[in-house]
Amino acid sequence: MARDLRGFIQLLENRGQLRRITALVDPDLELAEITQRVLQSGGPALLFENVKGATIPVAVNLLGTLERVCWAMHMEHPQELEGLGQKLGQLQQPKPPKSPGEFIEFGKLLFDVIKAKPGMSFFPVCQQVVQQNEQVDLTQIPMIRPYPGDAGKVLTLGLVITKDCETGTPNVGVYRLQLQSKNTMSVHWLSVRGGARHLRKCAQAGKKLEIAIVLGIDPLLIMAAATPIPVELSEWLFAGLYGGTGVNLSRCKTLDLEVPDNAEFILEGTITPGEIVPDGPFGDHMGYYGGVEDSPLIRFHCVTHRKNPIYATTFSGRPPKEEALIAIALNRIYTPILRQQIPEIVDFFLPMEALSYKAAIIAIDKAYPGQARRAALAFWSALPQFTYTKFVIVVDKDINIRDPRQVVWAISSKVDPQRDVFILPDTPFDSLDFACPKVGLGSRMGMDATTKISPETDQIWGEPLASDPEMATLVTRRWAEYGLSDLELGAVDPRLFGYEIDGGR
Incomplete structure (x- = not known):
C-alpha cells in the first residue's frame, strides 16, 4: 500500500x-x-x-x-x-x-x-x-x-x-x-x-x-x-x-x-x-x-x-465523530506511557461519551492508603492532553473500567462523598467548556472508588461475593446438558439494567 x-x-x-x-x-x-x-x-x-x-x-x-x-x-x-x-x-x-x-x-x-x-x-x-x-x-x-x-x-x-x-x-x-x-x-x-x-x-x-x-x-x-x-x-x-x-x-x-x-x-x-x-x-x-x-x-x-x-475532511461535534475514534486509539497508545510515569496505574480509559478527555477512569494496583488520590493528581500532570480532564475516577484493578455497570457499582459501593471526593478549584481550563463559571478557568474533581484500607476507614470492609469455584466449573461443563447452549455463558441482557437496545420503542 x-x-x-x-x-x-x-x-x-x-x-x-x-x-x-x-x-x-x-x-x-x-x-x-x-x-x-x-x-x-x-x-x-x-x-x-x-x-x-x-x-x-x-x-x-x-x-x-x-x-x-x-x-x-x-x-x-x-x-x-x-x-x-x-x-x-x-x-x-x-x-x-x-x-x-x-x-x-x-x-x-x-x-x-x-x-x-x-x-x-x-x-x-x-x-x-x-x-x-x-x-x-x-x-x-x-x-x-x-x-x-x-x-x-x-x-x-x-x-x-x-x-x-x-x-x-x-x-x-x-x-x-x-x-x-x-x-x-x-x-x-x-x-x-x-x-x-x-x-x-x-x-x-x-x-x-x-x-x-x-x-x-x-x-x-x-x-x-x-x-x-x-x-x-x-x-x-x-x-x-x-x-x-x-x-x-x-x-x-x-x-x-x-x-x-x-x-x-x-x-x-x-x-x-x-x-x-x-x-x-x-x-x-x-x-x-x-x-x-x-x-x-x-x-x-x-x-x-x-x-x-x-x-x-472531517468535522467536530457531539460523539461519535472521527476525532472521538482517533482518541480511543490514542488512549491505547497513552496507556504504557502513563504506566511508565505512574507505575501503580494498571489501565485507564477515556470514555467517548465524555468527549474522550473530559472524564478518565483509572484502575490501580492499590497498596497503601491515599494512593488513589495520588494517582489522580499525578494523572492531571502526566501529559498535556490531560490538563483539561474534568473528572478522574480511580477504581481497583479488578474493575473492568470499560464496563459502565462495573464502574457505577464501584462508585456506589465504595465512595463516601465527604471522604472520597476532592475538588481542585480555579485551574486553567478549556475555553470551549461552557460549564466553567469563567472562560478558561474551572475546577476538577477526583473520586476515590477503591476499596478502603486503614486508616482511610474504621469500618471492616465486607468480603466480596463470589461463586464457589468448583460449582462454577461444574456448571460450565454441563451448560449444554442443561439445554442452554444457545445462551452465551456470562452474557447479560442490558435491558435488565434499564438500557435500551436499538433506541427502544
Missing part, C-alpha cells in the same frame, strides 16, 4: 469499507448531514465524486471506526497499539539497559529510530501544479460547512506546520481554519499549542511566522500529529516509528518549511503578528457552537497540489 491518502482510500475500497457517492451533493450542510448518519451507524468511508461547485472529490469518514484507525496505523487489532505506546514510552523516558536482554531491546529501539528518520524528496508529487500570488484561490477547494449556525466554510483535517524562529524546531499540529477570503484564512489554536508559541516568538523578534497547511495525507501522519510528544522531538520521527519507515519530506516552494512530499495540497503563507480577525462561531466537539474569537490571519501566496487532487 502506498503511504499516502490514495493508498489508504484504495485499502478501504479493497476491504469493502468505502462507498463512492456519484449523486450531486452540496458541501454546504448536505455533505455533513449524510456523513453524520453514516458515521453514527458505523458505516463506511465516503468519497463524494460529484460535489456542487467543485471539480475536486471529497473524502470523509475515513477514520470513522476503530478498525479503520488501526488500519491507518498499519495494524489489525487495537491491542497492538499498546506495543507502540511502550516503544514511545521508552523514547520519552529512556533508561540505560541493565541486562543482556534489555540491551538487545534497546538496540532494537535505536534501530527503529534510525529507520524512522525522515528522508528528502527532490521531485515531490505535491508540487505537480503550482499557483502563486494572484492565481491563489482557496474557494476552489470544496471546504464544507457542517452546521447551519457555522460562520462559514471550515478546514479541519490539515496539518499546520510552523517553525521556532530561534531553534528551527518545527511543530506539526491539527487546528481548525476558517475561510476568510480567496487567499486568507484564520487559524484557531489554544495559547498552549506549538503554533501559538511560535507566533509569540516571532512577535518578539519582529518577524512574520511562516506557516504551511498540508491537506490530503496518509492518515498515519494525523495520528502522529495528535500524539503528545516532548517539544524537542519531531512529529515526523514519531510518524516514522508509527509506520516503520521514515516520512519523505520536501521543501516548500516559497517557505523554509518541510512538508510530506505526497500530500494532495500544500498551502503556503505567513502570519503577521497582531493581525487578527473574528473567527467563528462553529460547531465544536463539546456539542455546542463555540463563540467568536479574534484569531491570527494567514495570508496565502502559494498553493501547490497533485494532479487531479482529492480533498479529505
Whole structure:
C-alpha cells in the first residue's frame, strides 16, 4: 500500500469499507448531514465524486471506526497499539539497559529510530501544479460547512506546520481554519499549542511566522500529529516509528518549511503578528457552537497540489465523530506511557461519551492508603492532553473500567462523598467548556472508588461475593446438558439494567 491518502482510500475500497457517492451533493450542510448518519451507524468511508461547485472529490469518514484507525496505523487489532505506546514510552523516558536482554531491546529501539528518520524528496508529487500570488484561490477547494449556525466554510483535517524562529524546531499540529477570503484564512489554536508559541516568538523578534497547511495525507501522519510528544522531538520521527519507515519530506516552494512530499495540497503563507480577525462561531466537539474569537490571519501566496487532487475532511461535534475514534486509539497508545510515569496505574480509559478527555477512569494496583488520590493528581500532570480532564475516577484493578455497570457499582459501593471526593478549584481550563463559571478557568474533581484500607476507614470492609469455584466449573461443563447452549455463558441482557437496545420503542 502506498503511504499516502490514495493508498489508504484504495485499502478501504479493497476491504469493502468505502462507498463512492456519484449523486450531486452540496458541501454546504448536505455533505455533513449524510456523513453524520453514516458515521453514527458505523458505516463506511465516503468519497463524494460529484460535489456542487467543485471539480475536486471529497473524502470523509475515513477514520470513522476503530478498525479503520488501526488500519491507518498499519495494524489489525487495537491491542497492538499498546506495543507502540511502550516503544514511545521508552523514547520519552529512556533508561540505560541493565541486562543482556534489555540491551538487545534497546538496540532494537535505536534501530527503529534510525529507520524512522525522515528522508528528502527532490521531485515531490505535491508540487505537480503550482499557483502563486494572484492565481491563489482557496474557494476552489470544496471546504464544507457542517452546521447551519457555522460562520462559514471550515478546514479541519490539515496539518499546520510552523517553525521556532530561534531553534528551527518545527511543530506539526491539527487546528481548525476558517475561510476568510480567496487567499486568507484564520487559524484557531489554544495559547498552549506549538503554533501559538511560535507566533509569540516571532512577535518578539519582529518577524512574520511562516506557516504551511498540508491537506490530503496518509492518515498515519494525523495520528502522529495528535500524539503528545516532548517539544524537542519531531512529529515526523514519531510518524516514522508509527509506520516503520521514515516520512519523505520536501521543501516548500516559497517557505523554509518541510512538508510530506505526497500530500494532495500544500498551502503556503505567513502570519503577521497582531493581525487578527473574528473567527467563528462553529460547531465544536463539546456539542455546542463555540463563540467568536479574534484569531491570527494567514495570508496565502502559494498553493501547490497533485494532479487531479482529492480533498479529505472531517468535522467536530457531539460523539461519535472521527476525532472521538482517533482518541480511543490514542488512549491505547497513552496507556504504557502513563504506566511508565505512574507505575501503580494498571489501565485507564477515556470514555467517548465524555468527549474522550473530559472524564478518565483509572484502575490501580492499590497498596497503601491515599494512593488513589495520588494517582489522580499525578494523572492531571502526566501529559498535556490531560490538563483539561474534568473528572478522574480511580477504581481497583479488578474493575473492568470499560464496563459502565462495573464502574457505577464501584462508585456506589465504595465512595463516601465527604471522604472520597476532592475538588481542585480555579485551574486553567478549556475555553470551549461552557460549564466553567469563567472562560478558561474551572475546577476538577477526583473520586476515590477503591476499596478502603486503614486508616482511610474504621469500618471492616465486607468480603466480596463470589461463586464457589468448583460449582462454577461444574456448571460450565454441563451448560449444554442443561439445554442452554444457545445462551452465551456470562452474557447479560442490558435491558435488565434499564438500557435500551436499538433506541427502544
